Structures are given as structure tokens and as C-alpha cells.
Amino acid sequence: MSDDDTHANRDASVADTIERLRADRFKDVDRELVMEILRLHADGVVTENVDRAIDEAIAERTSEDD
Amino acid sequence: MLRIKSMHMKDFGAFKGEQSFELPAEEGVSIFYGENMRGKTTLLNAFRFALIGKIIGRGRREVSFHDMINWEARGEGARTFEVRLELTHAGADYRLTRTCRPRPGTDDPERHDDYVTDYYLERGGHILSPQQAALELERILPEQIARFFLFDGELLQEYEDLLHSDTDIGRKISQAIERILGLPTLTKSRDSLKAALDRAESRVALAAQGDQKTREFGNQLQSLVEEREVLTKDLFRQEKDLEELRGRKAAIEDDMRRRERMAALLDKRDRLAGEVKVLEDAVTAKKEEVSRAMGHAWSAVIRDRLATAVESHRATEAELQSAVTRAQVLKELADGDSQACPTCLQTVSAEAQEKIRAEIPGGGDRSASDDQRELATVRRRLDALGEQLARTNPESLRLLWSDLEARRRDIYAKNGEIEEIGKQLSGNEEDELKGLRREYESVVRQIAALEDGVTDTGVKLAANATYRDKIQKRLDQLAGGQMDSERKIRDMASRLHDLFKESVDVYREQLRHRVEADASRYFRKLTTEPEYAGLRINDSYGLTIVHRDGSDIPVRSAGAEHVVALSLVAALQNNAQLRGPIVIDSPFGRLDGGHRAKIVETLPDMADQVIVLVYEEELPPARAREALKGRLRGEWALERQTARHTRLVQK
Numbered sequence: 001m002s003d004d005d006t007h008a009n010r011d012a013s014v015a016d017t018i019e020r021l022r023a024d025r026f027k028d029v030d031r032e033l034v035m036e037i038l039r040l041h042a043d044g045v046v047t048e049n050v051d052r053a054i055d056e057a058i059a060e061r062t063s064e065d066d
Numbered sequence: 067m068l069r070i071k072s073m074h075m076k077d078f079g080a081f082k083g084e085q086s087f088e089l090p091a092e093e094g095v096s097i098f099y100g101e102n103m104r105g106k107t108t109l110l111n112a113f114r115f116a117l118i119g120k121i122i123g124r125g126r127r128e129v130s131f132h133d134m135i136n137w138e139a140r141g142e143g144a145r146t147f148e149v150r151l152e153l154t155h156a157g158a159d160y161r162l163t164r165t166c167r168p169r170p171g172t173d174d175p176e177r178h179d180d181y182v183t184d185y186y187l188e189r190g191g192h193i194l195s196p197q198q199a200a201l202e203l204e205r206i207l208p209e210q211i212a213r214f215f216l217f218d219g220e221l222l223q224e225y226e227d228l229l230h231s232d233t234d235i236g237r238k239i240s241q242a243i244e245r246i247l248g249l250p251t252l253t254k255s256r257d258s259l260k261a262a263l264d265r266a267e268s269r270v271a272l273a274a275q276g277d278q279k280t281r282e283f284g285n286q287l288q289s290l291v292e293e294r295e296v297l298t299k300d301l302f303r304q305e306k307d308l309e310e311l312r313g314r315k316a317a318i319e320d321d322m323r324r325r326e327r328m329a330a331l332l333d334k335r336d337r338l339a340g341e342v343k344v345l346e347d348a349v350t351a352k353k354e355e356v357s358r359a360m361g362h363a364w365s366a367v368i369r370d371r372l373a374t375a376v377e378s379h380r381a382t383e384a385e386l387q388s389a390v391t392r393a394q395v396l397k398e399l400a401d402g403d404s405q406a407c408p409t410c411l412q413t414v415s416a417e418a419q420e421k422i423r424a425e426i427p428g429g430g431d432r433s434a435s436d437d438q439r440e441l442a443t444v445r446r447r448l449d450a451l452g453e454q455l456a457r458t459n460p461e462s463l464r465l466l467w468s469d470l471e472a473r474r475r476d477i478y479a480k481n482g483e484i485e486e487i488g489k490q491l492s493g494n495e496e497d498e499l500k501g502l503r504r505e506y507e508s509v510v511r512q513i514a515a516l517e518d519g520v521t522d523t524g525v526k527l528a529a530n531a532t533y534r535d536k537i538q539k540r541l542d543q544l545a546g547g548q549m550d551s552e553r554k555i556r557d558m559a560s561r562l563h564d565l566f567k568e569s570v571d572v573y574r575e576q577l578r579h580r581v582e583a584d585a586s587r588y589f590r591k592l593t594t595e596p597e598y599a600g601l602r603i604n605d606s607y608g609l610t611i612v613h614r615d616g617s618d619i620p621v622r623s624a625g626a627e628h629v630v631a632l633s634l635v636a637a638l639q640n641n642a643q644l645r646g647p648i649v650i651d652s653p654f655g656r657l658d659g660g661h662r663a664k665i666v667e668t669l670p671d672m673a674d675q676v677i678v679l680v681y682e683e684e685l686p687p688a689r690a691r692e693a694l695k696g697r698l699r700g701e702w703a704l705e706r707q708t709a710r711h712t713r714l715v716q717k
Binding site for chain 1 (some may be wrong): 254265551559569576
């Protein structure tokens with residue numbers, strides 16, 4: 001298994017866990033929004049102004065629903 | 067994963083001058099053989115120094131940089147040492163160089179603080195800025211994670227601490243384990259979403275204040291939001307302080323554990339001092355007793371005469387007692403009070419009574435009372451003589467002296483022990499330990515107070531949340547369409563927060579099961595005991611051996627601890643989001659041949675790159691080659707040049 005595959009599998013494991021829970025009990029929560037938030041907090045990722053990025057992602061998603 | 071391609075050292079510990087080695091690119095095991103004192107632990111420290119800038123000695127103490135410059139080189143004028151690692155990670159090549167040199171302005175460095183270290187990191191041949199280098203190093207192998215891959219006997223104690231989740235060291239290690247397993251991605255997300263929810267609620271309150279219909283509730287909500295912010299800040303501060311205090315407590319516990327022998331000596335000295343005090347009080351009391359006894363010692367001179375007098379008085383007492391009794395009996399018979407003789411119980415006739423009356427002069431009253439008076443006098447004398455005779459007993463005085471002397475000898479012996487202990491303790495160490503104990507007690511008190519504070523703030527925050535929830539519901543009923551967007555954002559943030567909060571718990575539970583399953587698998591490979599079925603994990607990632615009948619094995623030997631620790635390291639490697647090489651110093655500890663053979667066979671499965679530091683008796687090269695076969699990728703020897711100079715030679 002290559003390094004990238006290993007990483008992908010580990011990340012998928014976190015993503016799979018949250019996706020199973022979302023699909024089961026939080027169907028109203030947008031899947032892409034969850035993934036976006038995970039990406040913003042991934043290990044080694046340095047996102048400047050995470051707070052603003054999250055606020056914008058949530059606002060964007062709720063306005064799309066309208 | 068992170069892979070080490072090569073290492074280059076300059077004047078690092080036993081490794082004089084410039085020395086380097088390249089590790090094979092293929093997956094497998096590299097072995098460095100070296101006898102005791104040749105530099106195996108130094109080599110492990112070279113990896114540690116390059117990666118995290120620390121050098122750890124026995125008892126997990128940091129080693130002075132001054133002592134790490136090669137002794138011979140220092141004698142020849144060297145004042146610096148350096149370690150360079152070439153690494154690969156996710157397809158990129160890195161070169162990490164860390165140097166230790168005297169602090170600017172220090173002409174003659176002598177102590178650890180006289181030195182500074184700095185490093186630079188190259189990626190793909192380009193030197194990264196200090197900020198970029200720090201971020202990159204934190205990304206490819208953070209210090210908290212590196213500790214699990216640079217493995218030596220000192221880690222065993224840390225794993226034992228994991229079994230007791232109530233210890234602060236155990237708590238810190240389990241946090242580090244969760245870091246390696248990737249949990250922070252979820253916990254950071256959850257915390258960010260909590261902050262996003264708080265901000266969304268504030269915006270709802272502001273929007274409500276702007277409308278006549280909802281202003282009242284908007285004001286109330288705003289007050290509650292402000293109160294929550296204050297309480298949250300308080301809680302954050304309290305938890306931060308608590309974390310620092312727990313860290314301090316763990317450090318003190320660690321320090322105290324290292325000073326256990328000295329602490330035991332101090333305790334013994336204090337106990338002996340207490341016993342000496344009790345003995346001295348007893349000696350004082352005994353002296354008074356002896357002094358009182360000595361006051362009558364003169365009467366020993368007349369002891370024989372006293373004894374004779376006592377004997378003579380006892381005879382007189384017996385005679386008088388007999389006379390008094392006889393007189394009483396006769397009088398009773400003469401008076402006719404009783405017709406039966408009190409001695410033989412036969413009936414006394416009237417004739418015999420008459421005869422008795424005639425023989426008692428004056429009715430017998432006077433004579434009997436004279437005898438009684440004399441008897442009382444004799445008895446008083448006997449008491450006085452007996453008392454005096456007892457005081458003249460030389461044996462009791464001897465016993466008193468002997469007891470006094472025994473206690474004095476005991477005091478000398480104990481004072482002698484106290485003096486011996488004093489020689490083993492330096493004033494500084496004693497003061498430091500006493501200071502540590504005082505600080506420990508103070509820290510424990512502060513932690514208890516802060517924990518109460520955290521609970522209190524938590525209760526207030528929960529009450530605040532209940533009120534906010536009520537107001538929000540009222541606002542939702544009253545508000546018109548102009549607040550819709552704020553409310554939707556708030557609701558979405560709330561749902562996201564709930565989702566991530568639950569995910570943290572679910573993922574943590576999954577991780578624990580995965581680590582338990584993998585550690586059990588490795589443990590079964592490593593142990594030679596067929597009745598051991600595996601390992602059971604506790605909340606803080608501590609592992610307990612489980613028998614095949616399902617019961618726990620509560621007490622573990624040092625060897626079993628070692629095997630469990632290796633199983634955990636391998637399981638963490640398997641489940642880690644960030645993976646790296648395992649560097650193991652003396653992996654066999656006190657294990658027997660059976661366990662050693664199993665460990666050697668399992669080493670290649672523990673990580674893609676395994677570097678083992680051993681001495682040849684632990685792992686004979688022929689046995690290593692036989693057991694590892696094609697998975698043994700390289701062998702080096704740490705060859706003695708002088709007592710202070712070791713050379714790395716590829717075999």
C-alpha cells in the first residue's frame with residue numbers, strides 16, 4: 001500500500017465514521033458541508049482564519065437551501 | 067510515511083568527528099550492534115536531537131548539551147555538535163540539520179544553558195523559512211508523535227502509567243496517543259463549530275434587538291450571550307490553568323519518582339529522629355526513677371537486719387493473731403451467745419461453759435483488746451519494714467540502670483544511623499525534595515479548588531444554555547421573516563456541532579477497539595504463553611493481559627510489560643494517521659530467548675522501517691540473519707576506537 005493510499009484510508013475512516021452518523025441521525029445536515037469542515041481541520045493543514053471560513057461555508061449552504 | 071534515508075553526525079557524544087550512514091530504501095530492519103558504553107543510546111538520542119531537539123538520559127532527564135560534545139573533540143577545541151537527517155515523506159525529500167553551539171557571548175561554555183540549538187529544513191533542495199520549517203516539521207513528525215517511535219526502556223514506565231487513567235502522566239500520554247491516531251481532526255472541528263454556534267446565537271440576538279416586536283427577548287438573549295461569553299472565558303482560563311497545574315503535578319511526580327531513594331532516606335531519618343525523641347523522653351523519666359531509687363540506696367547496708375526484723379515481726383504477728391482468735395472464741399462461749407464450738411461445731415454443755423467463765427479473768431475483755439492493739443502495731447511496723455526492705459532490693463536498681471543504659475544505647479545507634487544518612491544527603495537535595503513536597507501539596511490543593519471552580523462554571527453555563535434555549539424558542543415564535551437567515555445559520559451550526567460532538571465519542575470508541583485488536587494480534591505473536599488470549603484496553607489506552615478463560619492477568623512482570631509495550635507501539639503504528647520509522651534501543655530488555663526470537667520475527671511487521679540498537683549477545687548476528695532473512699536490510703557495528711571515541715562501521 002502506498003503512502004498516499006494509507007493516508008487516504010485513514011482519512012476515509014474519520015470521514016466514514018462521521019458520514020455513517022450523519023446519514024443515520026443527521027440527514028438534514030449537508031454532506032459536503034461536513035466534508036468541508038473536516039478538510040479545514042485536517043492534520044497538517046494550516047487554514048488562516050478558520051472561523052471565518054466556517055461561518056461562510058454554513059451561510060453559503062443555508063442560503064442555497066432558500 | 068516518514069522514512070529516514072541517512073544520518074550524518076559531527077562530534078555527537080561518542081561519535082567523534084564526522085560520521086554518517088545511509089539506510090536502505092527497502093522496507094525492513096536495520097541493526098546497529100554495539101557493546102555496552104559504545105553509544106547505542108547516544109545513537110537513539112541523535113535521532114531524537116535531530117527530530118525534536120532534545121537529548122534524554124536515564125530517568126527521562128534531559129542531558130546537558132555541554133556533555134554531548136564528544137569528549138576528545140572538546141579537548142581538541144570543538145565547541146559544537148550537529149546531526150543531519152535526510153528524510154522522505156509523501157514523495158518529498160527533506161534534509162533536517164540541527165546544530166548545537168555556544169550561546170553568543172559565551173566564551174567558555176560549561177553548562178547546558180551556555181548553549182543554543184538551531185535547525186534548518188530543506189524540502190526538495192530549497193531551504194524553508196523558520197516559520198515554514200516549524201510548520202512542516204510539526205506536520206511530518208510532531209514531537210508528541212515522535213516519542214512513540216523513538217523507543218527505549220524509559221517508555222515502559224509511561225505505559226505502566228496508562229494502566230492508571232487517574233494519573234496525570236497517563237492522561238497526558240493518552241492525549242498524545244489520540245493525537246497520533248488522528249482524533250484532533252474531529253475535536254478541532256467540534257470546537258470550531260461550538261465557536262461558530264456561539265457567534266450565530268449572538269447574531270440572532272442582535273437581529274432580534276433591531277425589531278420592536280422582539281426587542282425585549284433580543285435584549286434578554288443578548289445578556290445571556292454576554293454572560294455565556296464571560297463564563298466560557300472563565301472556563302477556558304480555569305481549564306488552561308488546570309492543564310498547566312496537572313502538567314506541573316505530573317512533572318513533580320516524575321521528579322519525586324526519580325528521587326525515591328533519597329525520599330526514602332529522608333523519611334527514615336525523620337522516623338529515626340522521632341524515635342530518638344521518644345527515647346530521650348523515656349530516658350529522662352527513667353533517670354528520675356533511678357534518682358528516687360538511689361535516695362533509699364543507703365538502706366541496703368541494713369538489709370540483713372531489716373530481713374531479720376521482718377521475720378521476727380511476722381512470727382509475733384502470727385502469735386498475736388492466734389491469741390486474739392482464741393480469746394474471741396472463748397468469750398463467745400462464755401457469753402453463751404452460741405452453744406456450738408466455732409472450731410469443732412460440737413455442742414458445749416452448760417457445765418463446760420461455766421468452767422470457761424471461771425478461767426477467763428475479768429471476762430477476758432481487757433486481755434483481748436491489748437492483744438489486738440499490739441497486733442495492729444506489729445502490722446504497721448511490718449508494712450514499714452517491708453517497704454524499706456523492697457527499696458533496698460539491689461536487683462530492682464540494677465534493672466532500672468540496665469533499662470536506662472539500653473535506651474541510651476538505642477539512642478546512640480539511631481543517632482549513628484541518622485549521621486550515616488546525613489552523609490548520603492546533600493543539603494541542596496534535601497531542600498529541593500522538601501520544596502518539591504511542599505509544592506506538590508500546594509499544587510494538589512490548587513487542582514482541587516480549580517476542579518470545583520470548573521464544575522461550578524459548568525453548572526452556570528448549563529443554566530445559561532437552558533435560559534437561552536427558552537428565549538430562542540419564544541423568539542422563533544415571535545420573529546418574522548427578517549430573522550430567518552440568522553436562525554437558519556444558528557440551527558445549522560447547532561446541528562453540525564451535535565454531529566461532530568457525537569462523532570468524537572463514536573470515533574474514539576472505534577479507535578480503542580482497533581488499537582485493542584491490533585495490540586492483541588501483536589501480543590499473541592510476541593508472547594510465549596499460549597494461555598494468554600490477548601489484551602484489553604482501558605479508557606486511556608492502557609492494556610491488560612487477558613487469559614483465554616476471559617479473566618484479566620492483574621500483575622505483570624517487567625518482561626510482560628515489555629511485550630505489552632511493544633505490542634502497543636506496533637498497534638499505534640498500524641492505526642496512526644502519521645506514520646514513521648521505529649527506532650528501538652535494546653528491545654529485548656530482560657526477556658528470555660523464546661521472547662527474543664518472537665520479537666525478532668515480528669520486528670519487520672511493526673513498521674515499514676525498523677532500526678534496532680542491540681549488543682551481539684542479545685541478538686547474535688547469525689540468528690538475526692536467519693530469523694529476518696531478506697527483511698534484514700543492513701548491519702552496522704559501533705566499534706571502539708578509544709573509551710571516548712566510537713566509529714560506525716557497515717558490516
